[in-house]
Amino acid sequence: MVTQSRSVLVTGAAGFIGRYVSRYFLRQGWTVIGIDTSSVKHASLLNLSAYYQIHLPDMALGDLLQKHSPQVCIHCAGSASVNLSVTDPAKDFYANTGVTFELLNTLRLNAPDCRFIFLSSAAVYGNPQSLPVSESHSPLPVSPYGFHKWQCEQLCLEFTNVYGLPTASARIFSAYGPGLRRQVVWDIFQKIITQRSPTLQGTGRESRDFIHAIDIAAALFVIATTGSMQGEVYNIGSGREVTIAELVSLVLDTLCYDCNPEFDGVVPTGVPLYWKADTTKLSTLGFDPTVSLEQGISSFASWCRAELVGV
Incomplete structure (x- = not known):
């Protein structure tokens, strides 16, 4: 087309x-x-x-x-x-x-x-x-x-x-990505930046793609x-596939923060436990992701700092 x-x-x-x-x-x-x-x-x-x-x-x-x-x-x-x-x-x-x-x-x-x-x-x-x-x-x-x-x-x-x-x-x-003020990535960032030693939902073993x-x-x-x-x-x-505990570790490394967030062990009703996508079908159309999680978390960290503390 x-x-x-x-x-x-x-x-x-x-x-x-x-x-x-x-x-x-x-x-x-x-x-x-x-x-x-x-x-x-x-x-x-x-x-x-x-x-x-x-x-x-x-x-x-x-x-x-x-x-x-x-x-x-x-x-x-x-x-x-x-x-x-x-x-x-x-x-x-x-x-x-x-x-x-x-x-x-x-x-x-x-x-x-x-x-x-x-x-x-x-x-x-x-x-x-x-x-x-x-x-x-x-x-x-x-x-x-x-x-x-x-x-x-x-x-x-x-x-x-x-x-x-x-x-x-x-x-x-x-x-x-920058602009999203909800869901797990934002939740982790805003709690770590504003509370330093927060309590997070779940066990940390849950995974997402x-x-x-x-x-x-x-x-x-x-x-x-x-x-x-x-x-x-x-x-x-x-x-x-990335566990939430692995994501938290990446966020802490990106922010250069030294703290130990705890998990409350509670998985809310309706929330799935583990995800990893098979992307073969879309790849055959010629699409493959270009933004690594490390790159994306780095840019998200800069945006979050500006949103939450102004710098």
């Missing part, structure tokens, strides 16, 4: 991954149209050709699609909290499954050739029976968030098989431009 004079619609453009995606597509020469619930002053307009404050579902989306005729839609909007999905599954359902259905249906009616990529999650796998986990592994979610992401993947397949809408789903593993947001954006671009778009799914991860 030729990228010149192409346009992409990014939902959740003011969010963490949405900002990275918008910036990446813009640098590839694409016109980027962003939508989000945030006001204009909170959106990163430098990476956008146009921005609309919309709370999906919204009837205005149909007119917007007809006006801009995007070739690609990257769906970054939606709830992204396992803990909140456990305490309020209804809110998570409507923010993820409900909004995704409305978006797919609006595309069907107004932009049926638009290539749609849904941002799913490794939470679909739950606790995999073996590692690394490939896309062929049976989904075994352990949280409402994981179930709702799986439902959204099925909606993508439905709209491809029934209506011919080109779709794909990207199962993102543990995303991180960390993938930098720069690489996530690049992977989504590869899927958008070379994927078959037949409702298939792709893992987006680094293929490297």
